[in-house]
Amino acid sequence: EKLEKITDSWKAIYDKYGMARVRIDGGEPSIYPSFHELMSDMSKYHRLQIGTNLSFDVNKFCDSTDPKNIRIDASLHCEFVSLEDFARKLEILQKKKYKLSVSYVAYPEFLKNIPESKKVIEKMGISFFINPFSGCYNGKQYPSAYTENDKNFIYSMDKKSMTALNWRKKIGDTEFFHFESDKETAMSDETGEKIRNIISEEYMTNKKNGRFKKCEMGRMY
Numbered sequence: 001e002k003l004e005k006i007t008d009s010w011k012a013i014y015d016k017y018g019m020a021r022v023r024i025d026g027g028e029p030s031i032y033p034s035f036h037e038l039m040s041d042m043s044k045y046h047r048l049q050i051g052t053n054l055s056f057d058v059n060k061f062c063d064s065t066d067p068k069n070i071r072i073d074a075s076l077h078c079e080f081v082s083l084e085d086f087a088r089k090l091e092i093l094q095k096k097k098y099k100l101s102v103s104y105v106a107y108p109e110f111l112k113n114i115p116e117s118k119k120v121i122e123k124m125g126i127s128f129f130i131n132p133f134s135g136c137y138n139g140k141q142y143p144s145a146y147t148e149n150d151k152n153f154i155y156s157m158d159k160k161s162m163t164a165l166n167w168r169k170k171i172g173d174t175e176f177f178h179f180e181s182d183k184e185t186a187m188s189d190e191t192g193e194k195i196r197n198i199i200s201e202e203y204m205t206n207k208k209n210g211r212f213k214k215c216e217m218g219r220m221y
Helices: 003-017 035-042 058-064 083-095 108-123 148-157 161-177 189-209
Strands: 021-024 047-052 070-076 099-106 127-132 135-137 140-142
Touching: 003 035, 035 047, 035 058, 058 083, 070 083, 083 099, 083 108, 099 108, 108 127, 108 148, 127 148, 135 189
Parallel strands: 021 047, 047 070, 070 099, 099 127
Antiparallel strands: 135 140
């Protein structure tokens, strides 16, 4: 839809019902066309809660939006950004008085970075949470591929993470990807193995070639 149509619709909701709390998620919402303009207009009338990896221009964002109506739930993906660069963006937002929280995506290769990330973020006075990684890594499907040591380590860093681990295992592996063969999925071991191979091969090919991949998070969420 054109920007004007979207902003007019949210203004109409405000005129009829008053202020609403609007959760804005993705994928990454900041890649949406006219993201800054849309957030600027919506924050005039509604409270926004934005889930983002902070890959956008935070200075431009601060110049165009009202912090009193915006909460940012920032997700730290250490496979894509350094802790230092991420923290610098948080500092800019914090100085402008945006409400902030940080969730660390527990990508298997970067579990070792969690203690330092937690220390830096909490030292800034920002809440720190851990989100289990959902996806394929080295031919294994996560979060079910986490070892017991991995899970105990994640839990020791964030006591609330166990709920997410259990929920994502049920939803991510069984219901959607059918990686586990049981009565509920009614899938043979042979079929399950074929699906595992197809997804793993597609994932590794896309990663090697740098192709964009379909994002399942909106549907799974």
